[in-house]
Every structure is written in C-alpha cells, then in structure tokens.
Amino acid sequence: MSDMHRTKQARDRWNFLWEWANPVKFMWFSGRVLPWLIAATVISLVASLVWGFFFTPEAINFGSSVKIIYVHVPTATVAVSAWFMMLVASLIWLIRRHHVSALAAKAAAPVGMVMTLAALATGAMWGQPMWGTWWAWDPRLTSFLILFLFYLGYMALWAAIENPDTAADLTSVLAVVGSVFAFLSRYAVNFWNQGLHQGATLSLDKEENIADSYWIPLVIGIGGFMLFFVTMVFIRTRTEIRLRRIHALELRERMADA
Amino acid sequence: MIALLARDLALAIRAGGGFGLGLAFYLIVSTLVPFAVGPEAAVLARIAPGILWVGALLACLLSLDRIFQLDFEDGSLDLLATAPIPMEGTVAVKALAHWLTTSLPLVIAAPIFGALMNMPAPGYWWIFVTLLIGTPALSMIGAFGAALTVGLKRGGLLLSLLVLPLYIPTLIFGAEAATRGIGGFENTTPLLLLAGITAASVALLPFAASAALRINLR
Numbered sequence A: 001m002s003d004m005h006r007t008k009q010a011r012d013r014w015n016f017l018w019e020w021a022n023p024v025k026f027m028w029f030s031g032r033v034l035p036w037l038i039a040a041t042v043i044s045l046v047a048s049l050v051w052g053f054f055f056t057p058e059a060i061n062f063g064s065s066v067k068i069i070y071v072h073v074p075t076a077t078v079a080v081s082a083w084f085m086m087l088v089a090s091l092i093w094l095i096r097r098h099h100v101s102a103l104a105a106k107a108a109a110p111v112g113m114v115m116t117l118a119a120l121a122t123g124a125m126w127g128q129p130m131w132g133t134w135w136a137w138d139p140r141l142t143s144f145l146i147l148f149l150f151y152l153g154y155m156a157l158w159a160a161i162e163n164p165d166t167a168a169d170l171t172s173v174l175a176v177v178g179s180v181f182a183f184l185s186r187y188a189v190n191f192w193n194q195g196l197h198q199g200a201t202l203s204l205d206k207e208e209n210i211a212d213s214y215w216i217p218l219v220i221g222i223g224g225f226m227l228f229f230v231t232m233v234f235i236r237t238r239t240e241i242r243l244r245r246i247h248a249l250e251l252r253e254r255m256a257d258a
Numbered sequence B: 001m002i003a004l005l006a007r008d009l010a011l012a013i014r015a016g017g018g019f020g021l022g023l024a025f026y027l028i029v030s031t032l033v034p035f036a037v038g039p040e041a042a043v044l045a046r047i048a049p050g051i052l053w054v055g056a057l058l059a060c061l062l063s064l065d066r067i068f069q070l071d072f073e074d075g076s077l078d079l080l081a082t083a084p085i086p087m088e089g090t091v092a093v094k095a096l097a098h099w100l101t102t103s104l105p106l107v108i109a110a111p112i113f114g115a116l117m118n119m120p121a122p123g124y125w126w127i128f129v130t131l132l133i134g135t136p137a138l139s140m141i142g143a144f145g146a147a148l149t150v151g152l153k154r155g156g157l158l159l160s161l162l163v164l165p166l167y168i169p170t171l172i173f174g175a176e177a178a179t180r181g182i183g184g185f186e187n188t189t190p191l192l193l194l195a196g197i198t199a200a201s202v203a204l205l206p207f208a209a210s211a212a213l214r215i216n217l218r
Helices: A002-019 A023-054 A064-096 A099-131 A139-160 A164-196 A212-257 B002-014 B018-037 B041-062 B069-074 B076-082 B087-116 B121-149 B156-183 B188-217
Strands: none
Touching (some): A023 A064, A023 A099, A064 A099, A064 A139, A064 A164, A064 A212, A099 A164, A099 A212, A139 A164, A139 B121, A139 B156, A164 B121, A164 B156, A164 B188, B002 B087, B018 B087, B041 B087, B041 B121, B041 B156, B069 B076, B087 B188, B121 B188, B156 B188
16 A cells, blocks of 8 residues: 555656646746746856857867867757657657647757757868868768758658648657667668778767866856757747647637638 | 558559659669769779669659558548558558569669679679668668658658658668678678668568558548
8 A cells, every 4th residue: 555655656746747748837937947048058158168269278289170169069969969859759749648748849850950060060160170071971970961861851741741730740750760760870870881991080089088178168068058959949839839829819710700 | 461462563563653663763773873983894893782772772762652642542541541450561561562563673673783883793692682681671661751741742752851861771781781792791790780670670660650641541
C-alpha cells in the first residue's frame, strides 16, 4: 500500500510539468519569463563576444582567426541540441497530444537550421585561412551538411501540409525516423571517410586542449546561444499559438455569418 | 497479401509505370556520365561503382510516388486500410512490389552498364551483390517517404527532399563495399552494415510508414 502511495506521490510531483502544456498557462508563463530571458541572452552574448573578440590573447598558430570560435562552437552546439529538442517535442506530441509541444517543435526548426548554417559558414571562414580550403569532406563537416538537409526536409513537410494536426503528426513521425537515420549517417560518414582517407586530422577535440583564457568566454557564449535559442523558440511558439487563435476566431466569425 | 502483390505487379507491368522507365533513366544516367567526365577508361573505371550506385538510387526515387499515390486517388487505399490484413503488411507488400518492378531490373542491369564504364571484371559481381543487398532498403525507405507525402497534390519534389537524406547511410555503405570489393580489399564490414540497414528498414519502417498512411487517410 505504501508503495502505491509513493508512486502516486511521485506522479503528482511531476504532474506540474504537464500543466505547462496548456496553451493559456504557457502563454502566461512565457510572457512572464520572456523579458528576463531576453535580458540574460543579451548580457551573456555581449559578454562572451566582446570578451572573446577583444580581450583574449591571439593564439600563436592561429592568429586572430581563432576568435571565430566564439560563434562557431556555440552555434554548432545549439544546432545539434535543437534537433534533440525537436525530437523530444515530437515524441511528446505523438504520445500525449499536447499542442504546445508540436508548435514548439515547429518553432524550433528554422532556428536550428539557421544555427546549422551559421556553424557551416563560420567553419568555412575559419577553414579558409587554417586549412587552405573552404570545404573539406571531413566527417564533422559532412555530418553538419546532412543535418542541414534534415532540417530542410522537416520544414518543407511542415510547409506543404495544410491541416495543422496532420502536419504535426507527419512531421513528428519524420522527426523520429529522421533522427535514427541522422544518427546512422553520423557514423556512416565516419566510416566512409576513414575508408578513403587517413583518420580525421581536422577534428581535434577543441575543448580538451584549450587554455582557460579562451575557455571561460566560450562557455558563456554557449550558454548565451542556448538562451538565445530558448528565447527564439518561446517567441515563435507564442506567435504560432496566436496564429491558431486568430484562425479559430476567423472560423467562428464565418460560422456566425453563415 | 499474395493477391495484393499479384495485383500490384500486374498494374505496374500493364500500366507502363516505373517498370521500364526507371531502367531507361538508369541507362541514360550511365550514358551521360562519360560525356561529362571524358572517355578516359581509367577515370571511368574509378568512378563507375559510385555512379552506378547514385544512378540506381535516383532511378529508384523516380517511381516512388507511384507506390501509394494512384491507390490513394482512386480510393483503393481506403479499402486496403479496412481490409482484414494489417496496414503494416500492406505497406510491406507494396514496397516489395516496388522492389520487384523497379529495383530488381536495376540490379540486373547494373553490371551491363558497368561494362559501359570500363569497370574491371570483379566489379560486375560486386556491383550486383551490393545493389542486391542494398536496394530493398531503398524501396522500403522510399515507401516510408511516399506514405508521408501521399496526401499532397504535388508531393514528388518534396518526396525526394525527404527521402534523399535518408538514403545517405545506405549509399555510403553500398558504394564503399563495391569500391573495396573491386579494389580487392576486405569488404565484409560495409557489406554487413549494408545488410543490417536493409534488415532493420524492412523490419521497422513498415510500422512508421503505416502510421503515416493512417494519419493521411484520417
């Protein structure tokens, strides 16, 4: 009996999480939190970029080009995290049918895609002086290009389907299946490149052997870009919810006219 | 289910759908490549396995939208959905029909087109084997993509955008196994990984595809 009691208690403790799936509650909560989020995003981004660009020493082998790391690494981190967030949100939608979850996944996709593109672009700009080429078929670079294609397909499917619930369902199925294949591609690409060339010499684990003076602004930068992502997803989800409401109001008016 | 397979095969052959068209497309791709890269035998031999794999993949892609589209339009897909066989079975049979009518001819033709590209002798065997192992995955993944886009008016282009990224692992392992086999290297690992992708796709994707079909038929 006490066991059952305890599990029920545990369930009650986590139930509050699902309450945020109520659009009204979400709007209230996100409206309250957004100003703070925006402030935190601006402060951490400005801090990390100013610190990183102007107050870190120039690396001996890299010159000042190393400073693009303060955009490159955070955007890459967010690009991958955003896909995971979309996967989780899609699963929540498929299992528990919370509309906010589906809309949040939809809202996250363009942000994640832009982050992927930014990581690729800054990588190319960094690669040009360092490796002497804009692009190499290195496993990491290739994986990001593939991730970009997955974002494209996901967004195209959202855009193509008119019925919002059908679109949410199908894109969620695509996100789940696509995640498996994206994961598979990551390892297939590793395999492929080792098969053709020597092992990857370009993808040093940058964070392992970096000095503290670069490390701290970089961590702040990753936090800042994460906050930026959360802020954007909140704003875009709020827009999506408002769009749904406008749509519902229009439908109701048309019904009243008829 | 056998009746469904027979029906799909008969329709594909008589209605002149992807059956010959995919094969003709494959031939054209194999013919165009030497014009683009030049007729040197050594260069062609080197890129032949990759070109044959990409060509097979594109030819397979060409007829994917026919897997469900026609049945969706004339309403027989609704009947199949309410039929006593499970939806997963329907999807698997339709993917099998696509494989038999589109992919299998490509697999058989690939060694012949390989001759056009001066592929060395072991290549005929390896391109045949890798395509034979890999194409069921292509058909099954394609059936999943077709199930996602079946309700759309002009889903063809979207279908390729969705399906091509999903094809990447199959392509990598397939082309790698063929290239290594031709070079006389050990290629058991990519072959096994390719077979693994096919086995997993055939086992799991019917469930995802039928989920998508149910959503579209709602």
